[in-house]
Amino acid sequence: MYFTVFIVQCCFFVYASLNPYIFKELEIDTLTMSSINSGVALLQVFTSPLIGRLGDRYGARNLLIISVISSVSGQMVAFLATGISMLLLSKLLFVAQDVKLGAQMLTSDLVDGKDRGPAMGRIMVPFSLGLLAGPLIAGQSAKYLGNQWTLLAMATWTSSCLGIILYSVPEKTSKNNSDKQDSGSQRKTEKSTWSLVTTGRIPVLLAIKILTATASMVVAQNLVVVNMKEFGLSPARGGMVLAANGLLGVVFNVSLGKLSKRFDDDVLFKWSPAFCLLSYAIMTQASSVWILLVSFLPWNLGNVIIDAQVVARLTKSVPSSDTGSIIGINAMAFQAARIVAPLLGGCLVEVFGFSALGLFGATISSLALGLSFTF
Structure with missing residues (x-):
């Protein structure tokens, strides 16, 4: 897979x-x-x-x-x-x-x-x-x-x-062998697909996802412009900055299992927006590309934990026959953030400069942090 x-x-x-x-x-x-x-x-x-x-x-x-x-x-x-x-x-x-x-x-x-x-x-x-x-x-x-x-x-x-x-991918899974055998139950679940977003703590999880995804996409989709205008980087050097950011994401995704073994999932989830908040605070003071690279460390760590934990908690909050629907709704939240981010980030950079992206992200992360502590 x-x-x-x-x-x-x-x-x-x-x-x-x-x-x-x-x-x-x-x-x-x-x-x-x-x-x-x-x-x-x-x-x-x-x-x-x-x-x-x-x-x-x-x-x-x-x-x-x-x-x-x-x-x-x-x-x-x-x-x-x-x-x-x-x-x-x-x-x-x-x-x-x-x-x-x-x-x-x-x-x-x-x-x-x-x-x-x-x-x-x-x-x-x-x-x-x-x-x-x-x-x-x-x-x-x-x-x-x-x-x-x-x-x-x-x-x-x-x-x-x-x-x-x-x-390599099994045709039958535990989900196929249990919930999906009951076609009547499945039809009943399908009728309530759109009500999934109001079930239990799902609205709060989706709100955290939308907030953090919007903040991160505002930065991610404007990094090329920031590298060029704010730091005067050539396309080659700008590409190296993007590659470094991507590599950090890989490292933290690989390390997530070890973090989960060492710390409780609830603790990681509650404090993950705080890592994002720290990164955006550093971005507001980024006078050089090296400070920007430092800000990528907590930024990637926070977003990796949030992405994994939100999907895991969403799938645990619904019957197994509805996991595809709730993952699709989670993807919808990300796509919505992807639409808003380029225009919003472009306006912030053009009018207020790069530090405005950090200030915006810090504000949004503060809201997400408050929501995460309700768990």
């Missing part, structure tokens, strides 16, 4: 890295490209819970297969694209590509109790490695193959995941 997540995400980030250049080659303006990207992101807000429900009905294995098919078809259409209509179709085909959702659902089916949080964190390791490797592979492959032929190569590589999934 981990290798599948890495391949699919790596190939997706190759696609994402080359996408602007393909738009430029086809003489499509930046405004049109941005409008398409925003529209697709908005669509994903509404499709994420539906994809999660498909996972509940047909299983995590089939959801992973759908993700791979979606990725391959999107890359193939982009390879064949000769105009804006085919590029738009390519983007739409990628809507169902959410391999992380399928991997989280499979993990919730197979892992119980205290081990679920660290297991959710381990999923993010191949995801983060794919994020790091994708742009590097894109740059090197495009030199020799060209942009669109690189996408064909990535589509071929991604398609190999179908064999991996069929061979």
Whole structure:
């Protein structure tokens, strides 16, 4: 499963890295490209819970297969694209590509109790490695193959995941063998899918997710601009800063299991927004890129714990027949933050400077910290 997540995400980030250049080659303006990207992101807000429900009905294995098919078809259409209509179709085909959702659902089916949080964190390791490797592979492959032929190569590589999934991912899980055998109970649960967000402590968990995701995405999606304007970094040095941030995410995701063994999950979860608060406070004083790099340490630690713990607690708060739906709703919260973040962060940087991002993040993290202490 981990290798599948890495391949699919790596190939997706190759696609994402080359996408602007393909738009430029086809003489499509930046405004049109941005409008398409925003529209697709908005669509994903509404499709994420539906994809999660498909996972509940047909299983995590089939959801992973759908993700791979979606990725391959999107890359193939982009390879064949000769105009804006085919590029738009390519983007739409990628809507169902959410391999992380399928991997989280499979993990919730197979892992119980205290081990679920660290297991959710381990999923993010191949995801983060794919994020790091994708742009590097894109740059090197495009030199020799060209942009669109690189996408064909990535589509071929991604398609190999179908064999991996069929061979290594079990068709039957504990979830399949218990709750899903009762079709009447399942239909009853499906009728109340949209009421899941009001069940127990789920509203508080989702609020923490939305707050922290918005704060982190405001920073993450404006780091390129900050590196260029605030610190005067070249693209190469700016890329090194982004890579360092990504590597820290990998390290903390790998270390999450050890942290969970040493500290109680409730303690980690309650104090995780405090790590984010500390990082944003450091960002407000970041007069050099080295201070920015220091701020990435608590920033990654806090966000890694929050992401893993929120998903683990959400899946424990619902019947196993609804885990796909609640993971989809969690993904919807992230997609909503992803839509708001670029514009909000851009306005803050343009009007008030980089320190405003830190101040905004510190304020949001304070609210999340207050909510986390209700657990």
